Amino acid sequence: MPEREVQPQASLTIRLQVNGEEREGAVEGRTTLADFLRDQLGLTGTHLGCEHGVCGACTVLLDSQPARSCLVLAASADGSRVETVEGLAENGQLSRLQQAMWDSHSFQCGFCTPGFLIQAAALLAENPSPTEAEVRHALSGNLCRCTGYESIVRGVMAAAGGPEPAGAEPR
Amino acid sequence: MKARVPAERYTGASVRRVEDERLLTGRGSFVADAQLPGMLHAAFCRSPLPHARILAVNTEAARLAPGVVAVFDGAQMAQMASPVADPGDSPRSGGPVSFGILAVDKARLVGDPVALVVAQSRALAEDACELIQVEYQELAPVVTVEQALDPSLPVIFEELGGNRLFGPETKVFGDVDGAFARADRVVRASIRQHRHQNVPMEGRAILANFDAGSGQLLVRAATQGVNTTRQTLAEQLRMPLDRVRVVAEDVGGSFGLKFGASREEVACCAASRELGRPVRWIEDRWENLTVSGQAREESFEVEAAVTSAGRILALKVEMVIDSGAYPGFAPLVVDIVREMIPGPYRLEALSFTGSGVVTNKASYVAYRGPWAAETFVRERMIDLVAQELGISAPEVRLRNLAVRDEPPLRMVTGPSLAGITARESLLRAVEILDLTGFREEQLRLREEGRYLGIGFATYIEPAPGPRQEGGEENTEQVRVELDQDGSLLVHTAQMPHGQGHRTTLAQVAADEFGVRLEQVQVMVGDTQRTPTGFGTGGSRFAAMAGGAALHGARRLRGKVLEAAAQILDLAPAELDISGGELVGPGVPGGRLPLAELIGRIDLAARSGQLPPGTDADLTATADFDGGESGWSGGTHCCVVEVDAATGLVRILRYLVVEDCGDMINPAVVDGQIRGGVAQGVGAVLLERSAYDPEGQYLSATLMDYLLPTALDVPHIEIEHLSPVRLDPDVNFRGVGEGGMIAAPPTICNAIADALSPFGPRVLEQHLPPTRILELIGALPD
Structure with a gap:
């Protein structure tokens, strides 16, 4: 069967800073930021769990604010600063948050992980010593089907260095 | 050594x-993260109707759409892959059922795949799906069990001769008539579980890569087991097993969904073989919620023969399972429910009748603790018995739980109960919760118009279960x-x-x-x-x-x-x-x-x-084979407060006292328990796979199918009991399913207890605010 070449209806070039690096790419009008990050930049750490903005797995920082990259058009992110899960560790060293999540057995299958990490990083940047209730509230727009959330909340609290949440059991 | x-x-x-x-x-490396040179993307044209004859499929315009490499309809796919024949355990009545990898003459549920488009991107494939014209002749949808048993409605599979898939089949254990004759009273209830589903954060996914030179199909799969996936693919594609290699890396959750290979996954492999190019399909959330599979829709008529002293002598149970559109897993569920329903209790006799129907809804799949209805029905029933007798529910449990040094330490259905600690777990839970103190506080708060309730459920989980005499080697x-x-x-x-x-x-x-x-x-x-x-x-x-x-x-x-x-x-x-x-x-x-x-x-x-x-x-x-270890189990206990004005339920305390043998990694164990309980919280308070009377699916986004969030799942206290070690070496036991088995009855029992001043009998598992308001009479039922 002959394969017809695809002529994108309209292609535009975007430039943005991703994890501190200047990146450039050609996108269609309908290309989402998530697809651009994953397919064109190879940053597959950002996951797509629902593509309708509910599950939060695709959360990235867009100009320092958490955003659902499945609902953001790549074209509209032109000129922005984007931070993804790949940018959390520095020089191969896990961030304090990542380390605390690891120590706390926070995650299981790992699919929701990037969204929780980004959302939690945004919380801690704004509020370095959140209460457990504040952590739960901040994470309530991210879905995890494996853990029941307690281990995730505990990880964020440990990263904040605040008091252990009510349910914490020292190990 | x-x-x-x-x-x-x-x-x-x-x-x-x-x-x-x-x-x-x-x-991480999930299937959606994998790219191969020349890789194509699959999308499915799906039926918008729950039940319809497919008169014609016109794919002409789709074939000519930009970026499209191939379109396959059901008839073409039937040449490329065998139909699914006699799936799961064979239906036990009617003829054996078979159906195409893509729907051929008939669509049997909303979302039934009718054609497969393979294109240069997923977006282009979806665009082309819109151009496929399917001529349907609508048939009356079969949405409920009652409709399935109505002979005036159309049959979903002609070869079944009706919409009953199997049964009714009755098995009797012990002297049921004798037990009922001795009983002081018979407690009756119609109890049902609602349809809900797995919803892993990663949906189904496959990357099929057929190499024409070697004749080998290399598959990246999201699966719970590569061997079963390979077996299914080889059979459906009529390929020698050694020509199929299945590889899996990270898998984003499953909870029973991702076993073998689904029809869509087979279709992608067939397309890759046909085209000689890699084909990837990543299920989207609409597809996942609508067609990947659903579970748990089961109804029960139960009669319990009880004594005034609170002994439950025998049960008569009739179970009907709604298998959804394509048969597979449901008959096995009925078998396990029948065997497991006595649980850790000294039931003397059981009569169990099981049957299943097909309906125009998503197919029944395994979901964490697939047989969990046995615990739900039994533990809800025990509370109903306790209510009728005026004995506390934990006390009724204690009077019926098996005692480890008293023979016969065996379920009336056969399996040995050696090593169980169910009784200890209940005693410990009652102690931790200070039941007497709670009852005083409950009464005091009722005076203030606050409705607190406490619920218990005791269960055992085959993990892997005792060795069965004469059973297959496993x-x-x-x-x-x-x-x-x-x-x-x-x-x-x-x-x-x-x-x-x-x-x-x-x-x-x-x-x-x-x-x-x-x-x-x-x-x-x-x-x-x-x-x-x-x-x-x-x-x-x-x-x-x-x-x-x-x-x-x-x-x-x-x-x-x-x-x-x-x-x-x-x-x-x-x-x-x-x-x-x-x-x-x-x-x-x-x-x-x-x-x-x-x-x-x-x-x-x-x-x-x-x-x-x-x-x-x-x-x-x-x-x-798991050695002499057999059962995990324990008791869950939950304290809730029900707001009688809004119907909202707040979980004030959740306790798990459990025994999964020697723990390999306690943090992993606790994660499994908490994750299972969270799914139970969702099942009772939020989740429902809802259909309208026309068979349209209503819960097709995560705004409609509500998963619990960090605000819904409470802190879960866990206490591990010392296990009884029966094996010389290996006393680890599985722990994956117990949380989801025990949480729904625990939470329902707590809610029922909270609602007791209003007097309703709670006979269902899904208790969202509207239903609670109906139960207390604030809304018309």
């Missing part, structure tokens, strides 16, 4: 997971080998998708063999090297795979010590392996790194310096 007991053991410690560093840094295989660098490779058919098997199996093997944890690599997910076994599911991991790893490592250790003794001219008993080194007083320098030892064994073997009969092949295989 005796077990070695190292001073510091990994087993039993909450060591950090080896999986996590990768996942925390965005370097084992897990693990192959252990030493790599040249001294690392220990542990091959298993288990396929972790969140459970942390790469860590926990390494803990067991490292302790038994005598290496450091980082020297062990658990090898999963590649049919070219994966040993036999169907994969992760049925709580098989801890006892069966854990036991096989222990015995495999022990066997290999014996071989290595034997060969080392020959080389060093020492007795094996003078040698040990510890910390990744051969140690012993006679060892030159006191210690020899394993890598060096392996080199010397290899050299000695090749130069004929080992005496005949010495086994220098540094691999060992062990098969293990």
Whole structure:
């Protein structure tokens, strides 16, 4: 069967800073930021769990604010600063948050992980010593089907260095 | 060879997971992350109608759409792959059912795949799906069990002659009539579970890559077991097994959904073979919620023969399961519910009638603790009995629970109850919760118009269950080998998708063999090297795979010590392996790194310096059936407050007292328990796979199908009981399903207790605010 070449209806070039690096790419009008990050930049750490903005797995920082990259058009992110899960560790060293999540057995299958990490990083940047209730509230727009959330909340609290949440059991 | 007991053991410690560093840094590898040169993308044109004849499928415009490489309709697909024939356990009435990989003459549910488009991108494939014209002749939808049994409605499968899939089939255990004759009263209830579903965060996914040169199909799958996926694909594609290789890496949750290969996954493999190019399909959330599969829709008519003293002598149960559109798993569920319904209780007799129907809804799939209805029905029924007799619900449980040193320690349906600690778990839960104190507070708060309730549920979970006399041999295989660098490779058919098997199996093997944890690599997910076994599911991991790893490592250790003794001219008993080194007083320098030892064994073997009969092949295989370990189990307890104005339920306290044997990694165990309870919270308070009367699916987004969030799941207290150790070596037990088995009845019992001043009988599992307001009479029922 002959394969017809695809002529994108309209292609535009975007430039943005991703994890501190200047990146450039050609996108269609309908290309989402998530697809651009994953397919064109190879940053597959950002996951797509629902593509309708509910599950939060695709959360990235867009100009320092958490955003659902499945609902953001790549074209509209032109000129922005984007931070993804790949940018959390520095020089191969896990961030304090990542380390605390690891120590706390926070995650299981790992699919929701990037969204929780980004959302939690945004919380801690704004509020370095959140209460457990504040952590739960901040994470309530991210879905995890494996853990029941307690281990995730505990990880964020440990990263904040605040008091252990009510349910914490020292190990 | 005796077990070695190292001073510091990994087993039993909450060591950090080896999986996590990768996942925390965005370097996991899920199917959607994989790219291959020339890769194409699949999308399915799906039926918008629940029940319709397909009169014509016109794919002409789609074929000509930009970026489209191929379009396959049901008739074409039927040439490329065998129909699914006689799926699951054979239906027991009517003829055997078969159906196409794509729908051919008939669509049987909303979302039924009618055509497959393969294009240069997913977006282009979806665009082309819009251009496919399907001419449907609508048929009356069969949406409920009542409709399925209505002979005036159309049949979904002509070969069944009706919409009853199997049964009714009755099995009787013990003297049911005698027990009912002796009873002081009979308590009756119609109890139902609602339809809900797995919803892993990663949906189904496949990347099929057929290599025309070698004739091999290489598949990247999101699966719970690569062997079963390979088996299904080879059968459906009519390929020799050795031409199909299935590989899996990270899998984003499953909870029972991702076994074998679904119709869509088979279709993508068939398309890859036809086109000679890689084809990837990543299920989107609409597809996942609408057609991947649903579970739990079951209804029960129950009669309990009880004495005034609160003894439950016998049950008569009639179960009907709604199998949805395409038969598969439902008959097996009925079998397990029948066997398990006595649970840890001293039931003398049981009459159980099971039947199943097909409807125009998503097909029934396994979902965490697939047989959980047995616990829901029994534990709800016990509370209803307690209510009628005016005895407290925990007290009724205590009067009926099996006592470990009193024969017959056996379910009336057959299985032995050896080693259970159900009774201890209930006593401990009552003690922790201070039931007397709670009742006082409950009464006091009622005066203020606050409605608190407490609920208990006691369960056992086959993990893997006791050895069945005359049962089929059911084992897990693990192959252990030493790599040249001294690392220990542990091959298993288990396929972790969140459970942390790469860590926990390494803990067991490292302790038994005598290496450091980082020297062990658990090898999963590649049919070219994966040993036999169907994969992760049925709580098989801890006892069966854990036991096989222990015995495999022990066997290999014996071989290595034997060969080392020959080389060093020492007795094996003078040698040990510890910390990744051969140690012993006679060892030159006191210690020899394993890598060096392996080199010397290899050299000695090749130069004929080992005496005949010495086994220098540094691999060992062990098969293990779980040994004498059998049941996990325990008691859950929940305290709720129901707001009588809004119908909202707040969980004030949630306690799990449980026994899963010796824990390999307590943090992993607790994660499994909490995750299961969270799904139970969702099942009762939020989740429902809802259809309208026309068979349209109403819960097709995550704004309609509500998963619990961090605000909905409470802190879950967990206490682990000391297990009864029946096996000389392996007393780990599976723990994956208990949380989801016990949480729904626990929460429902608590809500029913809170609502008791209003007097409703709670006979269902889904209790969202609107339903609670109906139950207390604030809204019309």
